[in-house]
Amino acid sequence: ETGVTQTPRHLVMGMTNKKSLKCEQHLGHNAMYWYKQSAKKPLELMFVYNFKEQTENNSVPSRFSPECPNSSHLFLHLHTLQPEDSALYLCASSQDGLAGGNRYFGPGTRLLVL
């Protein structure tokens, strides 16, 4: 595997379900990110981890819970989501957590909340 991988690629869940998104980067980077991409909106930064430490949480509702066990893996735990949370969730990594660093994105998880 190369680059940034995400699983699952597609997910349909009910509002009472609990699910997790997984991201793995094979680039030796130290920073990882979760972004949300909705129609007609810019990519929204959700969480930043730099050297496994969470450095940014952009006022994301607590029904989204990130976990970064090491610098290569990132999870997003989902519970009691709302239909408006349906979106493409993108994971990215970069060499470090600096704003100007190049982001390497995974293919995303397309989430539909019913």
Next chain:
Amino acid sequence: TQLLEQSPQFLSIQEGENLTVYCNSSSVFSSLQWYRQEPGEGPVLLVTVVTGGEVKKLKRLTFQFGDARKDSSLHITAAQPGDTGLYLCAGAWSNSGYALNFGKGTSLLVTP
């Protein structure tokens, strides 16, 4: 959050035509990146510009960073169907911390 404005929002052209898309901000960028996102995939980095007035070329794509570092353009020469996708600009400012702010993108369709 500082805003990036991208224009046009949508662009549909025929193969062989030239096009330019734009990215603007009211604040000075410390750096700016362009990404292309194809349907069903994540964005892929095309270029990073840092210096005002900088011009970078990537095959048929020409990227320009404004002298004042508040705007950028992407020009595609002789567009091909493979250029179809969402073109995103992303900017960092000196006070943006870890955040790289993205525009809404220009959705380009090139038809044969």
